[in-house]
Amino acid sequence: MEIKSVGVIGAGQMGNGIAHVMATAGFDVLLNDISQDALDRAIATIDRNLERQVHRGQLSEADKADALSRIRPTTALAELGQLDLVIESATEKEAVKSGIFESLQPHLAPHTILATNTSSISITRLASRTDRPERFMGLHFMNPVPVMKLVELIRGIATDQKTYDLCLAIVHKLGKTAASSEDFPAFIVNRVLVPMINEACYVLYEGVGDVASIDSAMKLGANHPMGPLELADFIGLDTCLSIMQVLYDGLSDTKYRPCPLLVKYVEAGWLGRKSKRGFYDYNGDEPVPTR
Ligand SMILES: CC(=O)CC(=O)SCCNC(=O)CCNC(=O)[C@H](O)C(C)(C)COP(=O)(O)OP(=O)(O)OC[C@H]1O[C@@H](n2cnc3c(N)ncnc32)[C@H](O)[C@@H]1OP(=O)(O)O
Numbered sequence: 001m002e003i004k005s006v007g008v009i010g011a012g013q014m015g016n017g018i019a020h021v022m023a024t025a026g027f028d029v030l031l032n033d034i035s036q037d038a039l040d041r042a043i044a045t046i047d048r049n050l051e052r053q054v055h056r057g058q059l060s061e062a063d064k065a066d067a068l069s070r071i072r073p074t075t076a077l078a079e080l081g082q083l084d085l086v087i088e089s090a091t092e093k094e095a096v097k098s099g100i101f102e103s104l105q106p107h108l109a110p111h112t113i114l115a116t117n118t119s120s121i122s123i124t125r126l127a128s129r130t131d132r133p134e135r136f137m138g139l140h141f142m143n144p145v146p147v148m149k150l151v152e153l154i155r156g157i158a159t160d161q162k163t164y165d166l167c168l169a170i171v172h173k174l175g176k177t178a179a180s181s182e183d184f185p186a187f188i189v190n191r192v193l194v195p196m197i198n199e200a201c202y203v204l205y206e207g208v209g210d211v212a213s214i215d216s217a218m219k220l221g222a223n224h225p226m227g228p229l230e231l232a233d234f235i236g237l238d239t240c241l242s243i244m245q246v247l248y249d250g251l252s253d254t255k256y257r258p259c260p261l262l263v264k265y266v267e268a269g270w271l272g273r274k275s276k277r278g279f280y281d282y283n284g285d286e287p288v289p290t291r
């Protein structure tokens, strides 16, 4: 079997990035979201990010036009059912993801492979709610997708070798590198990265340092490209909190306790860049630290 057509569910920052790299690699892409606004924003973002690549001489104008013509936005989930591969990249909530797979189920062709871009949730559990756990994979891209080289591959307990091999071949076709992770809460990258971000929230909460000191300490003192709070805003504070909750519940260890300040920010709707306020305020020309 050869994968030619790919569906992406959820047109947020990750969904648009996945659609972008799939289209530039020559796959036909159907991009789905419940909101037409989200689809419109996603196409505009893809256009802008493709333009960056043209500007830097990584892509020709013709390649950009080709890639854009391969992406079709739709709010009709059923349309994705006949594609070769469907990658779910909606909000990091298990009920949302299960609901999507349940709604997609009646429309699925027998050959379709299902994948999820979840940052933390059990692949085995998500797969068990479909009719094809043997053809279900965790395909975890990193943000920003057009730039980051890694994709984590996670098999559920029932995933078959053929599905794993097809997903690995796709990662290679995208020019990216795969790292294989067992199906444990938050896999490899986020098991290490997100507790570090959560600890930075505690450092802020306990008054050890302010936002600017924490970020500049980690950028200049540990050579991280972004400080942990800047990175949290970039990922989305709701996503960071969901990952911590999965780690806390899944590993039953208090060392993963979500920082109360992170909880409060999410409850306030301060989700980072996507809501224009998180540890920084993004309403002006430059991000301004809020504490
Ligand atoms: C939560 C999860 O489940 C898993 C995760 O993804 S965790 C998050 C993982 N990601 C990270 O840790 C990112 C850390 N940050 C970085 O690596 C860098 O800050 C960055 C790559 C995002 C930006 O780098 P920078 O040097 O500040 O910006 P800049 O020089 O403007 O851009 C560098 C490149 O990124 C591209 N780029 C920057 N932001 C981009 C975006 N949002 N979308 C697409 N491309 C982008 C630029 O076009 C440029 O590409 P080339 O050099 O190949 O031409």
Ligand SMILES: NC(=O)C1=CN([C@@H]2O[C@H](COP(=O)(O)OP(=O)(O)OC[C@H]3O[C@@H](n4cnc5c(N)ncnc54)[C@H](OP(=O)(O)O)[C@@H]3O)[C@@H](O)[C@H]2O)C=CC1
Pocket (backbone or CB within 6 Å): 009, 010, 011, 012, 013, 014, 015, 032, 033, 034, 035, 038, 089, 090, 091, 092, 093, 096, 100, 117, 118, 119, 120, 140, 141, 142, 143, 234, 235, 236, 239, 274
């Ligand atoms: N942010 C990151 O750095 C990374 C995130 N991920 C994972 O990728 C997934 C998406 O995250 P991200 O793109 O950041 O999140 P965003 O909040 O940017 O986007 C999520 C999108 O999914 C949409 N959505 C919600 N419910 C449905 C549904 N039932 N059907 C279709 N679309 C739906 C949302 O719409 P609306 O806004 O209207 O609710 C929104 O447009 C998550 O699982 C996350 O953990 C993986 C790697 C990195």
